[in-house]
Amino acid sequence: xxxxxxxSVESTPDSNVFSFKxxxxxxxxxxxxxxxxxxxxxxxxxxxxxxxxxxxxxxxxSFQAVQKYENGENRVSASRLYQLARILEVSPAYFFxxxxxxxxxxxxxxxxxxARKEASLVLGAYYAIxxxxxxxxxxxxxxxxxxxxxGGER
Amino acid sequence: xxxxxxxxxxxxxxxVACVADGGCSYLRxxxxxxxxxxxxxxxxxxxxxxxxxxRLGCWAAEKREDADAQSDMSGVQxxxxxxxxxxxxxxxxxxxxxxxxxxxxxRSAMVDAVSDGNGNYVERRAVRLETLPGRSDPLGxxxxxxCGLRAETACQFSNIDPVHLMRAGVMGKLHVVxxxxxxxxxFRFDLFGYAVPLGRPERPRTLPVQIYADTTIRDYNTVRxxxxxxxxxxxxxLGGTGHHYTRLILPFMDPKGGVARLLVAIRQExxxxxxxxxxx
Numbered sequence: 001x002x003x004x005x006x007x008s009v010e011s012t013p014d015s016n017v018f019s020f021k022x023x024x025x026x027x028x029x030x031x032x033x034x035x036x037x038x039x040x041x042x043x044x045x046x047x048x049x050x051x052x053x054x055x056x057x058x059x060x061x062s063f064q065a066v067q068k069y070e071n072g073e074n075r076v077s078a079s080r081l082y083q084l085a086r087i088l089e090v091s092p093a094y095f096f097x098x099x100x101x102x103x104x105x106x107x108x109x110x111x112x113x114x115a116r117k118e119a120s121l122v123l124g125a126y127y128a129i130x131x132x133x134x135x136x137x138x139x140x141x142x143x144x145x146x147x148x149x150x151g152g153e154r
Numbered sequence: 155x156x157x158x159x160x161x162x163x164x165x166x167x168x169x170v171a172c173v174a175d176g177g178c179s180y181l182r183x184x185x186x187x188x189x190x191x192x193x194x195x196x197x198x199x200x201x202x203x204x205x206x207x208x209r210l211g212c213w214a215a216e217k218r219e220d221a222d223a224q225s226d227m228s229g230v231q232x233x234x235x236x237x238x239x240x241x242x243x244x245x246x247x248x249x250x251x252x253x254x255x256x257x258x259x260x261r262s263a264m265v266d267a268v269s270d271g272n273g274n275y276v277e278r279r280a281v282r283l284e285t286l287p288g289r290s291d292p293l294g295x296x297x298x299x300x301c302g303l304r305a306e307t308a309c310q311f312s313n314i315d316p317v318h319l320m321r322a323g324v325m326g327k328l329h330v331v332x333x334x335x336x337x338x339x340x341f342r343f344d345l346f347g348y349a350v351p352l353g354r355p356e357r358p359r360t361l362p363v364q365i366y367a368d369t370t371i372r373d374y375n376t377v378r379x380x381x382x383x384x385x386x387x388x389x390x391x392l393g394g395t396g397h398h399y400t401r402l403i404l405p406f407m408d409p410k411g412g413v414a415r416l417l418v419a420i421r422q423e424x425x426x427x428x429x430x431x432x433x434x
């Protein structure tokens with residue numbers, strides 16, 4: 001398998017083959033989260049009366065690059081986000097304000113912790129099996145159980 | 155513009171400058187422009203600010219209120235009051251007398267005048283774009299901005315930076331016309347300038363006087379077909395009222411390169427809006 005440079009990984013239950021699906025702006029359009037960050041950037045910039053040209057010159061970029069950030073075509077890196085927050089005099093968290101409404105609330109902290117603990121137990125037990133054929137069999141059983149459970153729920 | 159809160163009692167609060175001339179109308183116009191440019195989230199923020207203003211009284215005044223308003227405002231991002239003011243050198247009314255200086259133009263041979271039997275007339279004169287006085291004038295500023303967009307972008311409506319429209323000081327006298335239909339009768343106003351005293355027509359063909367509607371549609375269609383901006387001096391008498399303004403029509407493209415939208419900016423000239431006495 002090639003190194004996954006991907007946004008999403010899908011596994012098929014009947015095999016160990018993982019398929020990778022890369023999201024692209026050209027095919028799928030801008031990522032909704034990137035659009036949200038871009039929208040917040042545009043709103044704040046307008047609030048303080050700063051043009052795209054002004055902001056671009058402060059960042060050392062063209063105004064077209066600022067446009068691409070705003071409409072989500074280009075993803076804002078963490079360092080750039082921090083730089084933008086400094087220039088626009090907001091906290092970095094400002095760019096994510098209202099994001100929960102868009103993508104749904106994050107899972108509660110308790111259940112996330114539980115999931116992490118459970119996952120680490122499963123992984124530990126899995127890699128404790130030294131025989132690779134037995135590991136593969138376990139994986140297959142778990143996959144099948146998961147698939148039948150999904151079918152049963154329907 | 156100064157406003158006082160109107161739908162809620164705010165005792166001992168002096169009138170404050172609203173976000174700009176037009177207040178809520180200004181924010182709604184901004185919201186429409188952002189929506190047309192494809193920034194729904196930003197459009198929603200402006201619309202929310204405008205509706206809040208209508209619901210609770212002047213939003214700008216509320217910003218200065220104490221604790222109860224502060225708790226009410228939690229989570230709302232304020233719009234800075236100075237963000238939408240135009241720079242001093244861009245104000246068309248920044249003369250000592252308060253009068254608007256007309257844009258000079260070289261008298262053109264291309265005068266188109268039409269009239270009807272009800273005393274209405276429309277006279278349009280083509281004005282050379284080079285006569286615009288540059289960034290010190292609202293239309294000049296807008297034209298320079300458009301030239302920059304045309305040179306460096308695909309010149310689509312989504313390329314517009316609304317801060318430049320704010321700086322130009324044309325927001326209330328700005329129309330956005332959807333000309334994507336090949337039938338000129340189907341042209342539609344996506345935005346009609348709230349400070350233009352011609353009602354709120356949905357389409358150019360529903361403008362108040364038939365000859366005025368016809369000539370306006372013809373001018374819009376010319377820009378749609380040629381993709382070339384147009385500057386005109388318009389002098390009209392519509393229903394007994396004189397209208398005298400300069401009109402700048404700027405084309406914006408669709409992804410295929412055709413003209414999809416027009417940005418029409420109007421600058422009223424001295425004598426506009428005056429009731430004209432008829433001989434009878």
